[in-house]
Amino acid sequence: MSNSFTLASENVEAGEALRDFYLTSQRTLNRLMAAQGASFAKTKMMIFIHRQGKVRSTDLVEAFGFAPRTITEAVDAMEKDGLVERVADVTDRRVKHISLTAAGVEVVQLTEPIRKRFTDQLFEVLDPAEKKQLAQLIGRLNVRLRELGEEGDEPGNNNNNNDSGCT
Secondary structure, three states: OOOOOOOHHHHHHHHHHHHHHHHHHHHHHHHHOOOOOOOOHHHHHHHHHHHHHOOOOHHHHHHOOOOHHHHHHHHHHHHHEEEEOEEEOOOOOEEEEEEEEEEHHHHHHHHHHHHHHHHHHHHHHOOOHHHHHHHHHHHHHHHHHHHHHHHHHHHOOOOOOOOOOOO
16 A cells, blocks of 8 residues: 555655765765876866867856856866866957866876776666666656756746655
8 A cells, every 4th residue: 555655755765766876876986086086076077178179167067067166166176287277268368268188188088998997887787678777767857857947947936845855
């Protein structure tokens, strides 16, 4: 027999499982990458910069959802470590373009095989059908997250119900 308590418990359990998976996978990958001199957080930003060629701080804010100050501090640290450089835009000196240095490219090249190996080893416990099902389930949750985000953006919406278990 199912009641609202068991449904809430299942929601909390699912939310906690997702959170635990995320945190544990990030910590594990961060530990593996630290041996190459880069944190996973820095490496994610560096990979984004590498793929784009050059970016602005606002591009990083939009891509990662961090506060501008957090992005500035991260870029400052990477610049100090010689991994990125800031160059003023030729048409608007207020705009600074961020790009990887040769050392930054080297770190990305060293850490990408670690990320790939980690992902391959992590998901080898699932068969292809399970991987496809997992991707579909997470895809549905991502669609729902976007819907909930849009509902929260509606004027006059005072829905503060937070029973999802995902905090």
